[in-house]
Structures are given as structure tokens and as C-alpha cells.
Amino acid sequence: AQSVTQLDSHVSVSEGTPVLLRCNYSSSYSPSLFWYVQHPNKGLQLLLKYTSAATLVKGINGFEAEFKKSETSFHLTKPSAHMSDAAEYFCVVSDPRASGSARQLTFGSGTQLTVLP
Amino acid sequence: DAGVTQSPTHLIKTRGQQVTLRCSPKSGHDTVSWYQQALGQGPQFIFQYYEEEERQRGNFPDRFSGHQFPNYSSELNVNALLLGDSALYLCASSFGTSGGNTIYFGEGSWLTVV
Numbered sequence: 001a002q003s004v005t006q007l008d009s010h011v012s013v014s015e016g017t018p019v020l021l022r023c024n025y026s027s028s029y030s031p032s033l034f035w036y037v038q039h040p041n042k043g044l045q046l047l048l049k050y051t052s053a054a055t056l057v058k059g060i061n062g063f064e065a066e067f068k069k070s071e072t073s074f075h076l077t078k079p080s081a082h083m084s085d086a087a088e089y090f091c092v093v094s095d096p097r098a099s100g101s102a103r104q105l106t107f108g109s110g111t112q113l114t115v116l117p
Numbered sequence: 118d119a120g121v122t123q124s125p126t127h128l129i130k131t132r133g134q135q136v137t138l139r140c141s142p143k144s145g146h147d148t149v150s151w152y153q154q155a156l157g158q159g160p161q162f163i164f165q166y167y168e169e170e171e172r173q174r175g176n177f178p179d180r181f182s183g184h185q186f187p188n189y190s191s192e193l194n195v196n197a198l199l200l201g202d203s204a205l206y207l208c209a210s211s212f213g214t215s216g217g218n219t220i221y222f223g224e225g226s227w228l229t230v231v
Contacts, residue, residue, distance in 0.1 A: 036222070043121075043207060043224035044160070090159055104150065104173055105209070105220060107159035 002027040004093045006108035014116045019063075019078040021111045023091035026072065033074045034092040034105070035065055044090070050074065061085070086115045119144065121210050121223035129229045130198050138193040138226045142210030146221070149191040151183060152207040154225070160207055166191050195228075203230045 007022040025031060035047040048059025055067040065076045074091060091108040122141045130136050142149050148167045152160035162175035166185035185191045189210075195202055205225040211218050 034220075044222040046219060046221070049219060104162040104165060104175065105152075105160075106162070109159050 002031060002093045002095060002106050004091050004106055004108040006089075006091050006111050008111050009109065010112045010114065012114040012116060013081045015083055016080050019076070019081045019085065019113065021076040021089050021091075021113065023074045023076065023108060024072050025074060025091070025093045027093055027095065029095060030069070032094045033065075033067060034094075035059065035063070035074075035076050036090045036092055038088045038090065038110075040087070047076070047089075081113075081115045083115050083117065086113055088112050121146075121208055121221050123206075123208050123223040123226050125226060126224070127227045127229075129231060132198055132200060132230055134198050135194065135196045136198060136228060138195075138206050138208075138228070140191045140193070140208030140210075140223060142189050142191070142208075143221050146210035146212045147189050148211045149185060149189065150209045150211075150220070151191070151193045152209065152222075153177070154205040154207060156204070163193070198230045200230050203228060 003026045005024045013019055030052055033050040036044040037047050038044050047063050048057045048065055050057045050067045058064045063078050065074055067074050088110045090110050092105045094105050120143050124139045150165040151163040153163055154160040163177050163181055164174040164183055165172050169185045180196045182194045205227050207225045208223045209220045211220045
């Protein structure tokens, strides 16, 4: 079984300061990990993904995440927050060994990011 | 290139009624999954369709059913609606069987049951 824990339900930062959204995962195998962002009343947009290549993954809009197997973590960071980053962020895990017919995403409960002016 | 498209975007139904939601996958994708996202929660996996068959199912009752057509589009049907079925229903598509393939989401269908 696989699971994801997002350690903070709400994070508030000032514009221009760094962002850190924390995620820990549990998986019987080396997982595929994703971060998705959801703006109000919108669907989910992929920020970045890790699939056993480089452990430091760069995504869109200046976000990046580092896969740390020893800590079972996949924290999302950004050096400088922008007002447009305010949204809900989901850490997601899937089993890369599963075939397309059996791949399901397991979502964390989400972290609401607020960016203060 | 159109991404994942869903219809309708919003709908209101009465308890006990039935609803059908529709999804067209991203061009070139052959696998469609459906997720339910209740207010304030993360999406929950309902089921996945591949080659016109339900391949995997999450913890949802039989009231939730689906279909995939030869053109890979899909429908989600929910019978005997309950107030608790009110949620955002998300369709996701992907291609192939590799576990690392990217999954793309539509903007969802908001269902309100009154």
C-alpha cells in the first residue's frame, strides 16, 4: 500500500520569501512522486514529477522538489514566493511498477499556501 | 492540442436522481481515470478505464459506474444520488503502461446534490 502525508494543512509566507511545503510518503517500492497545484475553482496542474531519475526535480514556475529516500520525503520549495502562487498544493504518489491499467494516484490531504503582500 | 475536457462544468441534482458526467482525454491518451474531490479534501480515486474495461476500482459503491468508448472518451454515472455525493469530479488521462507517464487532469465537473 502507498500513502502520502502532507505535514502542514496551511502555510503562510510573505511575497518574496522562500516557500517550503512538506511531504512524506510511504511505499513498498521506489515510487513515482508528483506535486500538483489547484487554484480556486480550477482543476489540477502538474508542477513536477519524480520517476527515479535525478533526485532534484525542477518544475514549472520556479518550483523544485528533492527526493530523499532515507527520509522518505519529497518536499516542495521555491526561492521566492509570488502572489500568484497562492493555491492548494497536493503531493501525490503512485507505484511505477504498476501497469497503465493499475496505476492509481494517491493524494495527500493538501496544503493551502497563502502569500501575504 | 486540447487537454482533458469535461462536461458539464456545473450541475445540480436532487437526491435519488442519476447523473452522467463526460470526459474526453488529451489527444493520444488511452487511459482515463475518475476522481472525486469533496470540499476541503484531496481527490479520491474512483476507477480507471483502459481498453474499454474497468481495470481498477477504489473504495466506492456500485452506484458509481462508468464506461469507456472506442475513441477513449469516458462517462461516469452515479445512481441514487446522496447528499454526500456533492463534490468536484475530476477526469484524468494518460498514455501507455509506464508508471512514470504524466497524468493530466481536466478542470472537473462540480456536482451539487440537494
